[in-house]
Amino acid sequence: MAGDRFIYRFVRDLRLDDHAGLNAAAARGAIVPVLIVDRALESRLTRSPRRAAFFCRAVAALDAELRERGSRLVVGRGPAGRAIKQVARDVGAAGVAWSAAYDGATMDADERLQSELEEAGLAATIVHDAPAIPPEETAAARSSAGQGYRAFAPYFEVWRELPVASHEHPLLVRFARTDASTEGLPQPEEFGARASGAGGGPEVARRVLERFLRESATRYAVAAAVPSDDGTSLLSAHLSFGAISARSAVTSVRERLEDPLLSSKERLSLRLFLRALARRDFFLQLGWFHPRSESESLQEKMRGFSFTRTHVALDAWRAGATGFPLVDAGIRQLRETGWMHPHVRAVAASFLCFDLGVDWRIGREEWDRLLVEDDPALATGNWQWIAGVGADMAQYPRIYNPERQRRRCDPDGAYVRRWVRELEGVSMAGWRGWAGDSPQLALDFSSPDGYPRPVVDHEAAARDFLKRYRAFVSA
Ligand SMILES: Cc1cc2nc3c(=O)[nH]c(=O)nc-3n(C[C@H](O)[C@H](O)[C@H](O)COP(=O)(O)OP(=O)(O)OC[C@H]3O[C@@H](n4cnc5c(N)ncnc54)[C@H](O)[C@@H]3O)c2cc1C
Numbered sequence: 001m002a003g004d005r006f007i008y009r010f011v012r013d014l015r016l017d018d019h020a021g022l023n024a025a026a027a028r029g030a031i032v033p034v035l036i037v038d039r040a041l042e043s044r045l046t047r048s049p050r051r052a053a054f055f056c057r058a059v060a061a062l063d064a065e066l067r068e069r070g071s072r073l074v075v076g077r078g079p080a081g082r083a084i085k086q087v088a089r090d091v092g093a094a095g096v097a098w099s100a101a102y103d104g105a106t107m108d109a110d111e112r113l114q115s116e117l118e119e120a121g122l123a124a125t126i127v128h129d130a131p132a133i134p135p136e137e138t139a140a141a142r143s144s145a146g147q148g149y150r151a152f153a154p155y156f157e158v159w160r161e162l163p164v165a166s167h168e169h170p171l172l173v174r175f176a177r178t179d180a181s182t183e184g185l186p187q188p189e190e191f192g193a194r195a196s197g198a199g200g201g202p203e204v205a206r207r208v209l210e211r212f213l214r215e216s217a218t219r220y221a222v223a224a225a226v227p228s229d230d231g232t233s234l235l236s237a238h239l240s241f242g243a244i245s246a247r248s249a250v251t252s253v254r255e256r257l258e259d260p261l262l263s264s265k266e267r268l269s270l271r272l273f274l275r276a277l278a279r280r281d282f283f284l285q286l287g288w289f290h291p292r293s294e295s296e297s298l299q300e301k302m303r304g305f306s307f308t309r310t311h312v313a314l315d316a317w318r319a320g321a322t323g324f325p326l327v328d329a330g331i332r333q334l335r336e337t338g339w340m341h342p343h344v345r346a347v348a349a350s351f352l353c354f355d356l357g358v359d360w361r362i363g364r365e366e367w368d369r370l371l372v373e374d375d376p377a378l379a380t381g382n383w384q385w386i387a388g389v390g391a392d393m394a395q396y397p398r399i400y401n402p403e404r405q406r407r408r409c410d411p412d413g414a415y416v417r418r419w420v421r422e423l424e425g426v427s428m429a430g431w432r433g434w435a436g437d438s439p440q441l442a443l444d445f446s447s448p449d450g451y452p453r454p455v456v457d458h459e460a461a462a463r464d465f466l467k468r469y470r471a472f473v474s475a
Helices: 020-026 039-047 049-068 080-091 104-119 135-139 152-159 202-215 217-225 236-240 246-256 264-289 314-319 325-337 342-355 360-368 376-387 402-409 414-419 428-432 458-474
Strands: 005-010 030-037 074-077 093-099 123-127
Touching: 005 020, 005 080, 020 030, 020 093, 020 123, 030 039, 030 080, 039 049, 039 104, 049 202, 074 080, 080 093, 080 104, 093 104, 104 123, 104 264, 135 152, 135 264, 152 264, 202 217, 202 236, 202 246, 217 264, 217 342, 246 264, 264 376, 314 325, 314 342, 325 342, 325 402, 325 414, 342 360, 342 376, 342 402, 342 458, 360 376
Parallel strands: 005 030, 005 093, 030 074, 093 123
Antiparallel strands: none
16 A cells, blocks of 8 residues: 555665664655665776675675565666656655765765655655764754864764664564565676675674674774784774664674773773774764865865876875885785775875875775775765865874884784785895885885885975975965
């Protein structure tokens, strides 16, 4: 009967547990679960084959969970409006709900879709599901609500005091039995990917979180700073496709923090991990309140600053062949696995923006082709932050010295040797002395196996960049 069915359109929220969007739809009727492969999704998946394979596994896992509940995914291909209206006609649904996006392009597309569906007489509801705490809740704690926060520190002050909602009401969520016509589940091959790689889906994501909490969360402070430790959560791809909710991650860590037997070091680690999750919410709210920052600098004063579009060493950076071992190790880790350690990301991105002076958007696009994660708002927020044009109130950009960083976070070379094959057999005593903090080009740095010489003199490049920066902001 028309009216007692409501479509839920899965986007980056591929799970059934603790689901704000599903809960909102369930209040309107029995749910018809829908997945639309439109041109935007197709292009994001085609761009990164690893992402496509991960997504397809997550979708298959979601469909299997739905089948256990007596339902199944109804898959449509083509423009979302057309596909949704077709399903609504087929099943007699009164409307559709889906979860909000936080990047400008998808937010615009969502707004257009909402109008199109409403004009067709369907209710169209967009729900915050991705952040642990929705943007409006943190913004409401500010005097000039509506603009959100541009700096992380005051945001975090508010965020950490707010409760996290639970949407864990499985019995309230009824799925409609439907024989609506459906296309096949998306397959990696249609996006140019092969069906290989690590698993995706809610069950895998839950295990990743549980294992992290059990084995390494209490030493996160070390893991976040030492890339060879392999102890960060590795949750980013799962969170980006919503195979697990950020709410359940935050709630589990907050519960863990209540253990009176934790040492102060363990407590510090758990707090740092909460801070990382808060940073995710922070960049999502930044995208939500400042959707134009996808293409232009958040900081008005930096909008006319000219980063270059190219550099003779740009391809070397892309390939992980800059002659700076930490930068190269990070890029090669990304190329081989679809993920890079968080601290090394900051150093490698800083190298592109400051040592080479290349536009942050070029770096974001390059990594977008390699990452499994599918989080444009987080990519933009982080790239702008590193480039000194986004959510950072510091007076000058923070330029990392890649060699000093290597000595600090990879003192025994374990990380570098793992990813930079040419340095595999190099003895520590040998390569400690190869590169100092200062003029890299003056160093005779070449290994028998052809590891490249540094492509720039870091000190000189950083000085040049700061000179241009100062001249620009004081003009
Ligand atoms: C230049 C640059 C680009 C980045 N691009 C992306 C991106 O495209 N997609 C993406 O998800 N993350 C991005 N990050 C953020 C961060 O590096 C990754 O989320 C992190 O490496 C994921 O590893 P993990 O899950 O083990 O993180 P953990 O250290 O275990 O952190 C737990 C979770 O907190 C969140 N988080 C941690 N740090 C950040 C951060 N700085 N910003 C936002 N969320 C954070 C992530 O969801 C992460 O999964 C980028 C960081 C930099 C410096």
